[in-house]
Amino acid sequence: MKKCFIFVLAIGIATSASAQRMSSNPNYQANDQFEQLGTTLPTPNTYRTASGAPGKEYWQQRADYDIKAELDEENRRIIGTETITYTNHSPDDLRYIWLQLEQNLFKQDGVAGMSRTGSVNPNGMSTSQLASLNNGRGSKLDPNITYGYEIKAVKDKAGKALPYTINNTMMRIDLPAAMKPGTNLVFSVDWAYNITEYYGRSGFEHFPKDGNDAFFIAHWFPRMAPYDDVNGWNHKQFLGQGEFALNFGDYKVAITVPGDHILAASGECQNYNQVLTSTQKQRLKKAETSATPVIIVNQEEVEKAEKRENKNPGKKTWIFKATNVRDFAFASSRKFIWDAKQSDVYKNGRKIWCMSYYPKEGNPLWEQYSTRAVEHTLVSYSNRTFEYPYPVAISCHSVAGGGMEFPMISFNGGRPEPDGTYSEATKYGMIGVIIHEVGHNYFPMIVNSDERQWAWMDEGLNTFLQYLAEKEWDFNYPTRRGEPNQITDYMSSDPSMLSPIMSSAENVIGLGPNAYAKPAAALNILRETIMGRELFDHAFKEYSNRWMFKSPTPADFFRTMEDASGMDLDWFWKGWFYGTEPVDQDLVSVDWFSLDTQNPEIEKELARKADAERKNTISKLRDKETMNETVVAKDSTMADFYNSYDPFKVTSADRQKYEQYMASLSDTERELMTENTNFYTLSVKNKGGLVMPVIVKMVFEDGTDSVATYPAEIWRFNNQTISKVITTKKRVVQWTLDPYAQIADIDTENNSFPRIAKPTRFELFKQQQYKRPMNPMQMEGAGKAGDANSN
Structure with missing residues (x-):
């Protein structure tokens, strides 16, 4: 409804507005959402400043590795020895050191297995579900095999045994004398373990059709746990969900595998001349200058190797070097097709190898898209962060599904049907997971956040950048995460099932929406709605460059984003990262007002219309049928002045009064009255x-x-x-x-x-047994076959 109000002096309006700020206002609701985070964040110091930048005394430890390992294909086993040079850059004396033993995740009596929950379904269970309950460690583990590390020896540089204690997925080594600041420790570990079936991060995939395996080997050697200014030793147990906290260092790794295997790994291969055929070396040389990916090992060669006609292929040792990385992983199989191109990503002459390894089961998708997606990721992410510093980036096709990241190499899902067709979801899912896992080179492989504690610092930031890279790949890319409306179902779910983003990765229910989708949507909102693209992009790049090859905390991210943008965002971090409340704004009502212009030509006409609306009742409408039967209608002597009087007629007195009023106003007031x-x-x-x-x-x-x-x-x-x-x-x-x-x-x-009703659609269907639908490619093929048959 429209309402009118009379114009008053401006000072009255200003006084009213000021009064709304006073706490005596009965509508005032005290809240702290716009107060500073204050003591919620750690106190700045000389290691980490209030601006979010590393302090002048920032330090971090270093661990360099020299590893020699062998893949025992027949027994699906890794045997290795490593020499670690650990450098103490901290200001502290260290009486002992901690190593991570992630393969102990699969030990029968480990904390992960013992803390797994579940129940028996009385209505029936699958064999895999029952096996999972039986061994407590997941359905893919063979109950007849002992998993976890076999630590054979721990020795100092002189070969003397060092005492150690294993606590589930962590191992403490006690030192004969405390490590002083600025010193290093050289020691060795001999170890072995049985490889699990691929469980999403590492393992093997068996191909029953040809009897071969593909191995994806990660968190496969004892690794130094971080020691830092925030937590001291970071030795949170690995329970399978939270990922890894690691140190930077240089790696020299020699891996011995069957002679007919192709091996991909973190870093640069140092001995291609010894492990590749002359034809493969020629193709690799061609790939250095090719504008498109070159097949180094083709499908025909792979299919021949799969038959294993050579019963004694011998062994080959592949040697790799990786500089300033936080981890090392590799993949090995005789099933790998290999393509590559050396790309001038930055148009400055510095080239980066973009490579893909995949079994024939990945084609035609992988040959067409994988390496190009790797290259695109480096371009897109670098534009928003920093130039990719490593010499190679690899996408390796693992079991269909998700993916896993490591420095310079990633294991990615996305497999077409056996007939070579695929759905749109499979295609874009594959490209998306490659972008995501290659993108992890930036977060956390270079900006080295603690994944075990803060999963969102790598998964959320990376999912956000993946969302932007997907849009740059294809304008109509069906992005799954990043848009604000893609997180509303999660945010409106049962509050008892929600955790703040600022929760430890191992304790979150629904890690996907919590650590990936929600922070990605939050960053998109910051960029598009709160900060604007220019301010956000500048601040995000500043954070990325400040913390390259360093280890930031959430506070460092929050503070840098504010410091570089000049915006107070504490209210945003509080709501989105520390809370679980959703957004739900309700437009309760809208009241419509207009000024009383006091112009009789306008106001009396408005009054006439309002009077007519008031009289437009159902009774009045029906009374029109008998209006000529009223007393006044039948007897004109009953009418007087008021029967013809028009109260809305503008008189000369009305006009004179209005002219006098307008003359008394200032120019500004007169303009406001006539607008x-x-x-x-x-x-x-x-x-x-x-x-x-x-x-x-x-x-x-x-x-x-x-x-x-x-x-x-x-x-x-x-x-x-x-x-x-x-x-x-x-x-x-x-x-x-x-x-x-x-x-x-x-x-x-x-x-x-006013409210707009939105219909809810429902479908009437006949109950039937589920049958996997054909993808559009298969339906198109079936249609063509039908057309041919009809002819």
Whole structure:
């Protein structure tokens, strides 16, 4: 309903606005959402500054490795020895050191297996489900095999045994004398373990059709645990969900595998001349200058190797060198097709090898897309962070599904059907996982965050960059994560199942939405709605460059984003990262006002229309049928002055009074009176609890529209309900909050005024046994076959 109000002096309006800020206002709701994080964040010091940058005394430990290992294919076993040079850059004396033993995840009596929960379904269970409950460690483990590390020896540089204690997935080595600051320790570990079936991070995949295996070997050697200024020794147990916290160092790795295997690994191969055929070396040379990927090992050669006609292929030792990396992984199989191109990613003459390794089961998808996706990832991520510093980036096709990342190499899913066809979801899922896992080279392989504690610092940031890279790959790319409206289902789910993003990775229910999707959506909102692209991109690049080859914490990220953008974002970190409340803004009502212009030509005409509306009742409409039967209608002597009087007629006295009033006004006041402005008061309720900007779309009666954006600080005096006055020259016929799905509002039904009903569609179907549908490629082929048969 339109309401009019009389113009008063400007000072009265200003006084009213000021009064709303006073705590005596009965509508005021005290809240701390816009107070600083304060002591929630650690106190800045000389190691980590208040600006979020590394301090002048920042330090980190270093671990260099010289590893010799052999893959025993027949027994699916790794046997190895390593020499570690550990350098103490800390200001502390170290009386003992800690190593990580992630393969102990699979020990029968380990903390991971013993803490696994589950129950028997009385209605029936699959054999794999039952096996998982039986061994407590997952259905893919052979109950007849002993898993976990066999530590054969731990010795100092002189070959003397060092005492050690194994605590589940951690091993403490006690030192004969404390390591002083600035010194290093050289020691060796001999070890072996049985390889598990691929479980998502590491293992082997068996191909029953040809009887061969593909090995994807990671967290395969005892690794130094980090010691830092934040936690001291970082020795949180590995329970399978939280990933890894690691040190930088140089690696020299010699891996012996069957002679007919092709091996891919972190770093640069030092002996291609010894392990490749002359034909393969020629193809690799061609790939140095080719604009498109060159096949180094082709499918025909792989299919011949799969038959294993050579019963004694012997062994080959592949030697790799990796500089300033935090980890090392490799993949090995006779099934690997290998393609590569050396790409001038930065157009500055410095070339980077982009490579892919995959079994024939991955084609035609992998040959067409993998290496190109690797190259695209380096271009896209570097534009937003820093130049990729390593000489190679590899995508290796593992078991269909997700992926796993390591320095310079990643294991990625995405497999077509056996007939070579694939769905759109398979294609884009494969490209997406390659972008994601190659992108992990930036976070956390270079910006070295602690994945065991803060999964979002690598998964969330990387998923956000993946989202941007996917859009740059294809404008219509069906992104799964990154858009605000893709996280609303999770944010509106049962609160008892939600954890803050700032939760330890091992304790989160729903790691995918919590550590990947929600922080990615939050960063997208920061970039598009809160900060704007220019400020966000500058701050994000600053964070990336500040913490290259260093180990940031969440506080370092939060502080840098604010420091480099000049924006106070504590309210945002509080709501999105420390809380679980959702966004739900409710446009409760809109009141429409206009100024009383006191112009009789305008005001009396408005009054006439309002009077006619009041009289437009059902009774009045029906009484028209008998209007000529009234007393006055039948007897004109019963009518007098008032029967013909028009109260809305403009008189000369009305005009004179108006002219005198206008003459008394200043030019500014006269202009305001004649603008015919509409004043709308919007009442908005924060039903979800998470404060966000208020974005309002106005559709005018002439069909045009306009959008107004009000910052989140609009809620700072009352985080529950607000009133906002919006003025327009044109009449608004429809109001909508968050019209472009920018703020992850979980309920859009209450975003419109007047309300717009949205139908819920349902399907009537006949119950039947599920059958996997054909993908569009298969349906197209079936259709062509049908057409041929009909001819």
